[in-house]
Amino acid sequence: MPVVFPDVARGAAGAREEPGDVLGRLAEAYRRIRRTTERLVEPLAVEDCVIQTMEDVSPTKWHLAHTSWFFETFVLRNFDPSYVLYHEGYPYLFNSYYVQAGERHCRDRRGYISRPTVAEVMAYRRHVDEQMLRFMEEAAPDVAQQAAPVIELGVQHEQQHQELIMTDIKHVLSVNPLRPVYEAFENEAGDTAPLTWVPFDAGIYEIGHAGGGFAFDNEGARHRCFLEDFLLADRPVTNAEFMAFMEDDGYRRSEWWLSMGWAAVQERGWTEPFYWERRDGAWWTYTLGGMKPVAPDEPAAHxxxxxxxxxxxxxxxxxxxxxxWEAAASACSPSVEDAHFLENAPMHPRP
Amino acid sequence: MPVVFPDVARGAAGAREEPGDVLGRLAEAYRRIRRTTERLVEPLAVEDCVIQTMEDVSPTKWHLAHTSWFFETFVLRNFDPSYVLYHEGYPYLFNSYYVQAGERHCRDRRGYISRPTVAEVMAYRRHVDEQMLRFMEEAAPDVAQQAAPVIELGVQHEQQHQELIMTDIKHVLSVNPLRPVYEAFENEAGDTAPLTWVPFDAGIYEIGHAGGGFAFDNEGARHRCFLEDFLLADRPVTNAEFMAFMEDDGYRRSEWWLSMGWAAVQERGWTEPFYWERRDGAWWTYTLGGMKPVAPDEPAAHxxxxxxxxxxxxxxxxxxxxxxWEAAASACSPSVEDAHFLENAPMHPRP
Amino acid sequence: MPVVFPDVARGAAGAREEPGDVLGRLAEAYRRIRRTTERLVEPLAVEDCVIQTMEDVSPTKWHLAHTSWFFETFVLRNFDPSYVLYHEGYPYLFNSYYVQAGERHCRDRRGYISRPTVAEVMAYRRHVDEQMLRFMEEAAPDVAQQAAPVIELGVQHEQQHQELIMTDIKHVLSVNPLRPVYEAFENEAGDTAPLTWVPFDAGIYEIGHAGGGFAFDNEGARHRCFLEDFLLADRPVTNAEFMAFMEDDGYRRSEWWLSMGWAAVQERGWTEPFYWERRDGAWWTYTLGGMKPVAPDEPAAHxxxxxxxxxxxxxxxxxxxxxxWEAAASACSPSVEDAHFLENAPMHPRP
Amino acid sequence: MPVVFPDVARGAAGAREEPGDVLGRLAEAYRRIRRTTERLVEPLAVEDCVIQTMEDVSPTKWHLAHTSWFFETFVLRNFDPSYVLYHEGYPYLFNSYYVQAGERHCRDRRGYISRPTVAEVMAYRRHVDEQMLRFMEEAAPDVAQQAAPVIELGVQHEQQHQELIMTDIKHVLSVNPLRPVYEAFENEAGDTAPLTWVPFDAGIYEIGHAGGGFAFDNEGARHRCFLEDFLLADRPVTNAEFMAFMEDDGYRRSEWWLSMGWAAVQERGWTEPFYWERRDGAWWTYTLGGMKPVAPDEPAAHxxxxxxxxxxxxxxxxxxxxxxWEAAASACSPSVEDAHFLENAPMHPRP
Incomplete structure (x- = not known):
C-alpha cells in the first residue's frame, strides 16, 4: 500500500500556519505521544515485551521499535542528509507492511526475535527522539513544509500503535494460566438506566471527514447518504443483558446468527464472549486488572x-x-470532560 | 508414560553403599549438575530465555524451572512431609509429559508464558536447591534409601535438559536475522586423514546396559544379537566430503534417498544441511559462535x-x-582425556 | 437458517389468483424447470455426475437428488398425509444446510458417496415428479393455498441449482488433464466498440424488490438510497482490455490491489484469470466447449x-x-429478445 | 525409486527354462491374473469405481488402468518397436510413482478424474491384453529373455493391486451412510480353543528370501539373526479377547500405549477398531458383506x-x-488346502 501523507499545513481550526510554527506544534505533539507510549509499557516486565501469542499480536518490543523506525525512515532518512542509519539490521526487523520501504521480517515470527533486547530498543528510541527533536528545531522552512505532514502522520501512527500495544498485551497476559495483572483497579459502581430508543428522521445526511486537521484516508471523502427513519439505543448493551441472551441459549440457536457467524460458533466452539471464563458457576472475565467477576452494569465488551x-x-x-452510526454520533454533543479516555484510567469499560 | 526409577543403591563400580554415603555422593552430583546448568545460561539475555521458535523447542526459562519442578515433585513433595509447595501455579506450568503427575500446560505454548520472570524462576531454583541439600543431609536412612534412585534420576534428567537447552538456544538465536553470538570461539585447525575401513567379524555380540550404575530404560536389557561381517569408517564424514555429495546434485537425485526422505526433501525444500547458508557463493553455517564459513575438515553436523x-x-x-554401532563402539578403547566433552569447549565439532 | 416462504398468491402482475389457478400455473412451471435440469445433465457421463473437485462443488448427482428432496420434504411430507418416504437414508444424504430439517451429511464429503447410483437418483426424481403433479392436481383449495408458496420456492430453488450444476461441472471437467468437452460450440465473431461512459445524476433512488411476484429474501425490502453523480461504462471489460492490465504487470504490482486481494494474489499465486492457461506463448481458456484461445472481444469472465x-x-x-449498479440497471430498457439466456446457448460470454 | 526387475529365468523350483517356455508359462499367469482382477470388480457399480475417499485410497478405475499402463509402458513400449501408444494422455494419468517413467498426476486427486470412463478403461485393458498375448506368442528368444522378468513383475504388481482394490473399495463403500454391500456372505460358526504358547529356542536363524522364483526386493537378501528364547501364541487374538481389553478401558489408559500411539488415540479419538460401530449397545462392524455384529470368535481385524x-x-x-515372526512361520508346515485364500471366499477373517 502506498504511504499517503496528509495535508497538515493547517491546524485543527483550519487556519494556515507558518512552517516554523507547524514544526513547533508538532515537536510538542511528538514529545507527548512518545512519553505516553513509554508510560503505557512501564508496568510490564522485560519478558512481557518479547512474546507473541497469536499472529495478529505483535510483541511490545516490536511496537516500541517499529514506531521509532517510522520516524527514522520517513523523516530522518528522507529529509536529513546528514542522518546515519542507527543499525543496519533494524529496517528489516521493524518494517511492518510498507512494501515500498523494502523487505521485511515475517509478521508471524516477531515473537521469535530475542535481540535487540528491550534495553537496546529503548536506546534506539532515545536516539531517534534526540535526532527528531534536533531536526524539528533546525529544519529550513522548505524542508519543514515537506516534512510536517510526515511527522504528523508518524504521531498519529504511534497513537494507533498505543491501541495495539494495549490490545496485544492484554492477550499476552491473558493466555498465561497465572493471569497476571497489568495494573490493579477497582470496578466503578454503576446503576444502568433502562434502555430507551432515540429516533432519527429519514433524510439525506452528510458523513465523512469534513476537512481541517488530520484524518486517515479511510475517513473521507465527505459525501451524502440517504437514511430511512431509524431508532438507536441510548446506551451500550450491558453484561446483564448479554447474559440474558446466553441464558436463552443464544450461542446454541442457529436462528440468531448469520451463516458465517454460526460457522464461527461451531468451528471455534464459542460459548461466551472472549476473555470470559466460568468459575464455580459464575462468569469471570480477564481484565488488565486481573480476573474479575463480570459486572452486570458494565457495557458488554470483547x-x-x-x-x-x-x-x-x-x-x-x-x-x-x-x-x-456516524449520522447519530454527529448529532450528539456529549460532554468531553466526562468521557472515558486514556487520561482517566482504568482501561476498562465504565457503567 | 510411567516414571520408572532406577536401582541406584550401587555406585558405578557396582559396590553396595550405605544410604548415608549414597546421599552424600548424590548431593555432590546434585551441586555439580545444578551449577553446570546455570553456567550454560550465563551468556544469555533475559529475552533469549523466554521465546520458543518451534514446537520442539522449549524456552530456556522453562528448562530451568522444569528441572527444579522435577526435584520438588518427585523428591521433596514425595519424601519430605514438611515441604510446602513453592507456588500453586508452577506444577501446571512446569510439568512436561508426566501424565501421572497431573494436568500440564501445552507444550507448543511454552513460549506464550512471560511470567514467572527469569528472575522469579532463578529464585525458585535457589529455593529448591536449599531444600534439596537440607533434605539430603537430614533424611533418615530408610527415606534416603527410597529417595536416592529418584535423586539420581533427577540429576541425569537435568543433564538431558542441558543438552536440550543448548540444542534449543541454538535454534532460538539462529532464526534471528541478526544471528547473535552465544559465545565466541576460534575454529580449530585440522587436517583430516583419508578415511579407512575397520573390519568386524560375523558373530554373536552382546549389547545393552550391563548393570552397575545408572542407565535409562531404553539402554537395557543386555541381550545377544548376530552380526554379519561389516566394515565401519574410522572417522566421521567431513564437511568437504558432504559438499562433494551436494555438488554431485545429491539433493536433487531421487535415487539416493529413501522414499520418506525424498518426500521431506521436496516438501521442505532441503538443499543443504540445517544451519547452512549460501553467502556470496560460499557456504556458511550458524554456530554458537555466530556465522562462520563451513570448515572443510570438521565433521559434518546437523x-x-x-x-x-x-x-x-x-x-x-x-x-x-x-x-x-554399539558392537563397534564397545570394541574401542579411546582415550577419554582427549575427548571433546562439555568441559573442553567450544560447543562445536572438532576436526 | 429458517426457511422463509414467499407470498406467491399473486402472479407476476400482482393480480390475486384463485388457489386452483395458482397450482395449475405452478404445475406448468414445475414441469418446465424439472425438464430443463435434466436437459442440462444429458451431455454428462455417469462418472462426471459423481465426483467433487473442491469443497464448494457438489456432484451433479447430489444436485439432482437434493432438488427432489426439497419437494419431497417441504411439499409432499408437509402437505400430503398419505405420502410415504421414498427412502429412509435419502433425507440425511440430500439435505444441504436446512438446519431445521434435521441432521445432514457433510458438504465436503458429497464426493465420497457412490450410492445411490445416478440411475437410482433419476428413479427418485421420477417418483417425486409423479407425486408432485398428482398433488398439484388433487390438492384441496386450502391446502393448495398453503402449499403454493413452497412449490414456487422449490421451483426457484431448482433454478438456482441449475446455475450450480453448470458452475460445478465446469470445474469438475476442467481439472481433468484431458480437458473434456461438455458441449462443443463455435465462438461468435464480434467487434467491440470503444467503451463510453453513461452519466447518472446525484439523487435519491429506490432500490430493492418492488412487490408482485417471487423474490428471494435478500432482494428486499424496497428502500431509498442517495447516490452522488457517477459514470458507468456502457459495456463489460473485454479480454483484450484485461490482457493489457496483465501485460502492464497488473498481477505483480501491489498498488492496484486491496490488501486482502494482494494477499490472495501471493498466497494462491494468481497470475491470470481462473480457467486461463498459457500454451506456447498464447492465452487459452477452458470453456464448456473445451480449451479455446482467449477471444479478445469477449467479455472477461471468471x-x-x-x-x-x-x-x-x-x-x-x-x-x-x-x-x-441497480439504479443504473433499472434505468435501462434492454431488448430481452436479444439477451443471452440459457435458451440461446452456448454457455459462454458473447462479444 | 528405480524399478528393479527380478531374475525370473527360473521357475519356482529353480530349474532354468527355455525363453519360449518361460513366456508360455507367463502368458498363462498373465491371463489368470487379469481375469481375477476383473472378477473382483464385477460386483461394483460404475459410480463405486470413480471415487477416492482418502489420500491413500485410489479409485478402482485407476487401479484397472494403472496395472494396464504398467504392461504397456514397461513391456510393450520397451520391447515391441511396432507398438503404438493407446492414448497420449494416459501415461500421465496412470503412472503412480515411477519417477523414471515420467511426469504423473497427483495421487490425492485421482478421485477428481471422471474421464476416461470405466467403459473406456475396460477397452484399454482389452487392448493391452490382446497386444500382450500377441507379444508373448511372437517374441524372439532374445527379446523374450529380456522381457520375461518384466512381465513376471507386472503380474506380481497386478496381484498387489488386487489387494489394494479390495482394501480401497472397502473404505469407499464404508463411508457411505447407506453402508452398501459388496458381496453378501454368512459368517462361519467357530469355537476358538484357549490360546496356548509355542516355545522357540534361542539361536541363530536364517531369514529372507532364499532364491528360486520371484521375490520383491524388500524380501531379501538371505541373512542370519540371533533370537533369544521366545514364546508365540498358537492363534490370532479374537474379537472377544480384544473386547475385554476395551472393557478394561484399554483405549483410555495411557500406560498400555507407546507415546506415538497414545498421541494417535487422542488426536484421532480412537475408541474402537476401525470399521467398528456401536449400535444399540452392541458392537457392529462394516464388512464387504455389509454391517454385521462383531463375531466373538473371529480374529480381530483392522x-x-x-x-x-x-x-x-x-x-x-x-x-x-x-x-x-519369520523364524516361527518358517518352522510351521500348515496345510495349504485348508488355508483362507482368495479362492475360498468370503473376504473376511474366519474363526
Missing part, C-alpha cells in the same frame, strides 16, 4: 461482530449501519 | 537421518545399524 | 472481485457499488 | 500397529519382532 449481530436479532433489533 | 542415509548410498556404503 | 477491483483501479476507475 | 502393541502389553505379552 464481543465480535457476529455476536453483536446475533444479540441484536435475538433482542428484536438490528445493528446500526456505519452511516446510521 | 545432518538428518535421511541426509546421512542418502550420503552413504551415494558414497557406495550404508549407515551402520544400531547393533553394529 | 474474474474475482479482487481482480475486477484491481483492474478498475489500474484503468483509472472504480467498481460501481451495488446501489449504483 | 487393528493398527499401536492398538496391537497396546493390547499385547495389556495382556502381559509383547508383539513378536519381524525376525521372530
Amino acid at each position: 464481543i465480535s461482530y457476529f455476536e453483536a449481530d446475533a444479540y441484536a436479532r435475538w433482542a428484536g433489533a438490528r445493528l446500526p449501519t456505519e452511516q446510521e | 545432518i538428518s537421518y535421511f541426509e546421512a542415509d542418502a550420503y552413504a548410498r551415494w558414497a557406495g556404503a550404508r549407515l551402520p545399524t544400531e547393533q553394529e | 474474474i474475482s472481485y479482487f481482480e475486477a477491483d484491481a483492474y478498475a483501479r489500474w484503468a483509472g476507475a472504480r467498481l460501481p457499488t451495488e446501489q449504483e | 487393528i493398527s500397529y499401536f492398538e496391537a502393541d497396546a493390547y499385547a502389553r495389556w495382556a502381559g505379552a509383547r508383539l513378536p519382532t519381524e525376525q521372530e
Whole structure:
C-alpha cells in the first residue's frame, strides 16, 4: 500500500500556519505521544515485551521499535542528509507492511526475535527522539513544509500503535494460566438506566471527514447518504443483558446468527464472549486488572461482530449501519470532560 | 508414560553403599549438575530465555524451572512431609509429559508464558536447591534409601535438559536475522586423514546396559544379537566430503534417498544441511559462535537421518545399524582425556 | 437458517389468483424447470455426475437428488398425509444446510458417496415428479393455498441449482488433464466498440424488490438510497482490455490491489484469470466447449472481485457499488429478445 | 525409486527354462491374473469405481488402468518397436510413482478424474491384453529373455493391486451412510480353543528370501539373526479377547500405549477398531458383506500397529519382532488346502 501523507499545513481550526510554527506544534505533539507510549509499557516486565501469542499480536518490543523506525525512515532518512542509519539490521526487523520501504521480517515470527533486547530498543528510541527533536528545531522552512505532514502522520501512527500495544498485551497476559495483572483497579459502581430508543428522521445526511486537521484516508471523502427513519439505543448493551441472551441459549440457536457467524460458533466452539471464563458457576472475565467477576452494569465488551449481530436479532433489533452510526454520533454533543479516555484510567469499560 | 526409577543403591563400580554415603555422593552430583546448568545460561539475555521458535523447542526459562519442578515433585513433595509447595501455579506450568503427575500446560505454548520472570524462576531454583541439600543431609536412612534412585534420576534428567537447552538456544538465536553470538570461539585447525575401513567379524555380540550404575530404560536389557561381517569408517564424514555429495546434485537425485526422505526433501525444500547458508557463493553455517564459513575438515553436523542415509548410498556404503554401532563402539578403547566433552569447549565439532 | 416462504398468491402482475389457478400455473412451471435440469445433465457421463473437485462443488448427482428432496420434504411430507418416504437414508444424504430439517451429511464429503447410483437418483426424481403433479392436481383449495408458496420456492430453488450444476461441472471437467468437452460450440465473431461512459445524476433512488411476484429474501425490502453523480461504462471489460492490465504487470504490482486481494494474489499465486492457461506463448481458456484461445472481444469472465477491483483501479476507475449498479440497471430498457439466456446457448460470454 | 526387475529365468523350483517356455508359462499367469482382477470388480457399480475417499485410497478405475499402463509402458513400449501408444494422455494419468517413467498426476486427486470412463478403461485393458498375448506368442528368444522378468513383475504388481482394490473399495463403500454391500456372505460358526504358547529356542536363524522364483526386493537378501528364547501364541487374538481389553478401558489408559500411539488415540479419538460401530449397545462392524455384529470368535481385524502393541502389553505379552515372526512361520508346515485364500471366499477373517 502506498504511504499517503496528509495535508497538515493547517491546524485543527483550519487556519494556515507558518512552517516554523507547524514544526513547533508538532515537536510538542511528538514529545507527548512518545512519553505516553513509554508510560503505557512501564508496568510490564522485560519478558512481557518479547512474546507473541497469536499472529495478529505483535510483541511490545516490536511496537516500541517499529514506531521509532517510522520516524527514522520517513523523516530522518528522507529529509536529513546528514542522518546515519542507527543499525543496519533494524529496517528489516521493524518494517511492518510498507512494501515500498523494502523487505521485511515475517509478521508471524516477531515473537521469535530475542535481540535487540528491550534495553537496546529503548536506546534506539532515545536516539531517534534526540535526532527528531534536533531536526524539528533546525529544519529550513522548505524542508519543514515537506516534512510536517510526515511527522504528523508518524504521531498519529504511534497513537494507533498505543491501541495495539494495549490490545496485544492484554492477550499476552491473558493466555498465561497465572493471569497476571497489568495494573490493579477497582470496578466503578454503576446503576444502568433502562434502555430507551432515540429516533432519527429519514433524510439525506452528510458523513465523512469534513476537512481541517488530520484524518486517515479511510475517513473521507465527505459525501451524502440517504437514511430511512431509524431508532438507536441510548446506551451500550450491558453484561446483564448479554447474559440474558446466553441464558436463552443464544450461542446454541442457529436462528440468531448469520451463516458465517454460526460457522464461527461451531468451528471455534464459542460459548461466551472472549476473555470470559466460568468459575464455580459464575462468569469471570480477564481484565488488565486481573480476573474479575463480570459486572452486570458494565457495557458488554470483547464481543465480535457476529455476536453483536446475533444479540441484536435475538433482542428484536438490528445493528446500526456505519452511516446510521456516524449520522447519530454527529448529532450528539456529549460532554468531553466526562468521557472515558486514556487520561482517566482504568482501561476498562465504565457503567 | 510411567516414571520408572532406577536401582541406584550401587555406585558405578557396582559396590553396595550405605544410604548415608549414597546421599552424600548424590548431593555432590546434585551441586555439580545444578551449577553446570546455570553456567550454560550465563551468556544469555533475559529475552533469549523466554521465546520458543518451534514446537520442539522449549524456552530456556522453562528448562530451568522444569528441572527444579522435577526435584520438588518427585523428591521433596514425595519424601519430605514438611515441604510446602513453592507456588500453586508452577506444577501446571512446569510439568512436561508426566501424565501421572497431573494436568500440564501445552507444550507448543511454552513460549506464550512471560511470567514467572527469569528472575522469579532463578529464585525458585535457589529455593529448591536449599531444600534439596537440607533434605539430603537430614533424611533418615530408610527415606534416603527410597529417595536416592529418584535423586539420581533427577540429576541425569537435568543433564538431558542441558543438552536440550543448548540444542534449543541454538535454534532460538539462529532464526534471528541478526544471528547473535552465544559465545565466541576460534575454529580449530585440522587436517583430516583419508578415511579407512575397520573390519568386524560375523558373530554373536552382546549389547545393552550391563548393570552397575545408572542407565535409562531404553539402554537395557543386555541381550545377544548376530552380526554379519561389516566394515565401519574410522572417522566421521567431513564437511568437504558432504559438499562433494551436494555438488554431485545429491539433493536433487531421487535415487539416493529413501522414499520418506525424498518426500521431506521436496516438501521442505532441503538443499543443504540445517544451519547452512549460501553467502556470496560460499557456504556458511550458524554456530554458537555466530556465522562462520563451513570448515572443510570438521565433521559434518546437523545432518538428518535421511541426509546421512542418502550420503552413504551415494558414497557406495550404508549407515551402520544400531547393533553394529554399539558392537563397534564397545570394541574401542579411546582415550577419554582427549575427548571433546562439555568441559573442553567450544560447543562445536572438532576436526 | 429458517426457511422463509414467499407470498406467491399473486402472479407476476400482482393480480390475486384463485388457489386452483395458482397450482395449475405452478404445475406448468414445475414441469418446465424439472425438464430443463435434466436437459442440462444429458451431455454428462455417469462418472462426471459423481465426483467433487473442491469443497464448494457438489456432484451433479447430489444436485439432482437434493432438488427432489426439497419437494419431497417441504411439499409432499408437509402437505400430503398419505405420502410415504421414498427412502429412509435419502433425507440425511440430500439435505444441504436446512438446519431445521434435521441432521445432514457433510458438504465436503458429497464426493465420497457412490450410492445411490445416478440411475437410482433419476428413479427418485421420477417418483417425486409423479407425486408432485398428482398433488398439484388433487390438492384441496386450502391446502393448495398453503402449499403454493413452497412449490414456487422449490421451483426457484431448482433454478438456482441449475446455475450450480453448470458452475460445478465446469470445474469438475476442467481439472481433468484431458480437458473434456461438455458441449462443443463455435465462438461468435464480434467487434467491440470503444467503451463510453453513461452519466447518472446525484439523487435519491429506490432500490430493492418492488412487490408482485417471487423474490428471494435478500432482494428486499424496497428502500431509498442517495447516490452522488457517477459514470458507468456502457459495456463489460473485454479480454483484450484485461490482457493489457496483465501485460502492464497488473498481477505483480501491489498498488492496484486491496490488501486482502494482494494477499490472495501471493498466497494462491494468481497470475491470470481462473480457467486461463498459457500454451506456447498464447492465452487459452477452458470453456464448456473445451480449451479455446482467449477471444479478445469477449467479455472477461471468471474474474474475482479482487481482480475486477484491481483492474478498475489500474484503468483509472472504480467498481460501481451495488446501489449504483441497480439504479443504473433499472434505468435501462434492454431488448430481452436479444439477451443471452440459457435458451440461446452456448454457455459462454458473447462479444 | 528405480524399478528393479527380478531374475525370473527360473521357475519356482529353480530349474532354468527355455525363453519360449518361460513366456508360455507367463502368458498363462498373465491371463489368470487379469481375469481375477476383473472378477473382483464385477460386483461394483460404475459410480463405486470413480471415487477416492482418502489420500491413500485410489479409485478402482485407476487401479484397472494403472496395472494396464504398467504392461504397456514397461513391456510393450520397451520391447515391441511396432507398438503404438493407446492414448497420449494416459501415461500421465496412470503412472503412480515411477519417477523414471515420467511426469504423473497427483495421487490425492485421482478421485477428481471422471474421464476416461470405466467403459473406456475396460477397452484399454482389452487392448493391452490382446497386444500382450500377441507379444508373448511372437517374441524372439532374445527379446523374450529380456522381457520375461518384466512381465513376471507386472503380474506380481497386478496381484498387489488386487489387494489394494479390495482394501480401497472397502473404505469407499464404508463411508457411505447407506453402508452398501459388496458381496453378501454368512459368517462361519467357530469355537476358538484357549490360546496356548509355542516355545522357540534361542539361536541363530536364517531369514529372507532364499532364491528360486520371484521375490520383491524388500524380501531379501538371505541373512542370519540371533533370537533369544521366545514364546508365540498358537492363534490370532479374537474379537472377544480384544473386547475385554476395551472393557478394561484399554483405549483410555495411557500406560498400555507407546507415546506415538497414545498421541494417535487422542488426536484421532480412537475408541474402537476401525470399521467398528456401536449400535444399540452392541458392537457392529462394516464388512464387504455389509454391517454385521462383531463375531466373538473371529480374529480381530483392522487393528493398527499401536492398538496391537497396546493390547499385547495389556495382556502381559509383547508383539513378536519381524525376525521372530519369520523364524516361527518358517518352522510351521500348515496345510495349504485348508488355508483362507482368495479362492475360498468370503473376504473376511474366519474363526
